[in-house]
Amino acid sequence: MTRQTPSLNDQYHKTRTVAPPVGPLGVLTPGLGAVASTFIAGVIAAREGLFPPVGSISQMAHIRLGDKSEGRNPLIKDFVPLVSLDDMVFGGWDPLSANVLEAARTCEVLQERDLASISAELENIAAMDAVFDQKWVSRLDGVRVKQIDSKKDQAQALINDIEDFRSSHDCERMVMIWCGSTEAFSEPSEVHSSVKAFEAGLAVNDPNISPSQIYAYAALQSEVPFANGAPNLTVDLPWARELARIRNTPIAGKDFKTGQTLLKTILAPGFKARMLGLSGWYSTNILGNRDGEVLDAPENFKSKEVSKLGVLDTILQPDVYPDLYNDIHHVVRINYYPPRGDNKEGWDNIDIFGWMGYPMQIKVDFLCRDSILAAPIVLDLALFMDLAARAGESGVQEWLSFYFKAPQPKNRPQDRSQSDDSFNVEHDLFIQQTKLKNTLREWMGEKPVTHSEAG
Numbered sequence: 001m002t003r004q005t006p007s008l009n010d011q012y013h014k015t016r017t018v019a020p021p022v023g024p025l026g027v028l029t030p031g032l033g034a035v036a037s038t039f040i041a042g043v044i045a046a047r048e049g050l051f052p053p054v055g056s057i058s059q060m061a062h063i064r065l066g067d068k069s070e071g072r073n074p075l076i077k078d079f080v081p082l083v084s085l086d087d088m089v090f091g092g093w094d095p096l097s098a099n100v101l102e103a104a105r106t107c108e109v110l111q112e113r114d115l116a117s118i119s120a121e122l123e124n125i126a127a128m129d130a131v132f133d134q135k136w137v138s139r140l141d142g143v144r145v146k147q148i149d150s151k152k153d154q155a156q157a158l159i160n161d162i163e164d165f166r167s168s169h170d171c172e173r174m175v176m177i178w179c180g181s182t183e184a185f186s187e188p189s190e191v192h193s194s195v196k197a198f199e200a201g202l203a204v205n206d207p208n209i210s211p212s213q214i215y216a217y218a219a220l221q222s223e224v225p226f227a228n229g230a231p232n233l234t235v236d237l238p239w240a241r242e243l244a245r246i247r248n249t250p251i252a253g254k255d256f257k258t259g260q261t262l263l264k265t266i267l268a269p270g271f272k273a274r275m276l277g278l279s280g281w282y283s284t285n286i287l288g289n290r291d292g293e294v295l296d297a298p299e300n301f302k303s304k305e306v307s308k309l310g311v312l313d314t315i316l317q318p319d320v321y322p323d324l325y326n327d328i329h330h331v332v333r334i335n336y337y338p339p340r341g342d343n344k345e346g347w348d349n350i351d352i353f354g355w356m357g358y359p360m361q362i363k364v365d366f367l368c369r370d371s372i373l374a375a376p377i378v379l380d381l382a383l384f385m386d387l388a389a390r391a392g393e394s395g396v397q398e399w400l401s402f403y404f405k406a407p408q409p410k411n412r413p414q415d416r417s418q419s420d421d422s423f424n425v426e427h428d429l430f431i432q433q434t435k436l437k438n439t440l441r442e443w444m445g446e447k448p449v450t451h452s453e454a455g
């Protein structure tokens, strides 16, 4: 008897079971500052039909299915069962902001004319008292802080907050996205090596456990997916990967890919595609918001620097193309300059070379708005992390690398440090886009598209 081999099409029609998005999704953000308030205000404005959610892949992008000739090209939100914007409810913690309206006004990202019609709704989202330690964010003097000394009890208080929010808002499911300040640079230590070591560390107030890690622990214990928008380690640590597995809960990180790094991961793949050499990339920024103030402290900037510097080497592969990319001078600077507020200016001087080694220069001056670029990322991460949980996923969601400056690999070997670029994570925005869309295709039983998404 001859064995029937399944055709390629049969293989791809094994649709994964994705539970439907029944009931409200609670979106909790530790940190209610510029990014979180802009995200929440934008979602409320979008569901009232005031603005389309520009920059959001989940809401605005189409996805091609099958062969081009089939003409199937639905919106992603019509293709995969995502929560509707109407079914999202918001909450968060902050040591400074009292509520989302106050945060939005303080950060001055959005103008009063855009806040006026939604101000009551924003004011109703009150910040919960934060787990905060100035040791990790020296420039901020927190006032709305839980008066609890034990880290173990702080974690329990956050777990209680999550449960209170869940029951008071009738949430079927929740996700947590870290939108808090960048914490001081730290390296993994023994306390991060396993869940057991981490829990022992919580009990004795181990100084290597930062507030963001306590939020992540509370989220994972509550089976709430956790994504990290800042460069701090948080869930890029062995204990978090282990707990995510035990709790069958998705995690992702780290550091939203917004202005300068977004451009870097758009331009660098182009230089490489054209086999042009690169001798230097000097990036500098002026930034005047609270994030800029926090990053003005050297120990906090160091976290950001590590996450920004990793990008070029992995895209350009100097080991494969030594003639083109072996000796790149890559420098990143951020300068706190209050008059600019959230409207960052990022300059890039790019020294490239071509035929017979002749040098050329490219200058980029990006007058961007940081939180305007970050807000749709928070929306997409909230919706896709929830989708992943309903699709039975747990652990690191590498397919969401598209959204991060320093994407977490699915499995980081224990012996590799966070700044070790040789470990292969994907930074090329276009490969990341293909991976994201192919994951959705695969979950819905469609064939992957392996060539460019362009067109």
Ligand SMILES: NC(=O)c1ccc[n+]([C@@H]2O[C@H](COP(=O)([O-])OP(=O)(O)OC[C@H]3O[C@@H](n4cnc5c(N)ncnc54)[C@H](O)[C@@H]3O)[C@@H](O)[C@H]2O)c1
Residues within 6 Å of the ligand: 030, 031, 032, 033, 034, 035, 036, 093, 094, 095, 096, 097, 107, 130, 131, 132, 133, 137, 140, 178, 179, 180, 181, 182, 183, 211, 212, 229, 230, 231, 255, 256, 257, 258, 259, 289, 290, 291, 294, 369, 370, 371, 373, 374
């Ligand atoms: N804006 C962007 O484009 C962008 C891009 C990549 C990453 N990020 C990161 O996202 C985070 C938020 O950026 P932002 O511009 O909104 O900054 P922000 O300073 O306006 O907001 C951060 C908020 O976090 C609060 N906070 C600090 N420690 C906290 C704690 N332990 N618990 C709860 N809240 C805490 C602060 O009080 C502040 O209100 C930063 O870490 C930033 O580096 C932002």
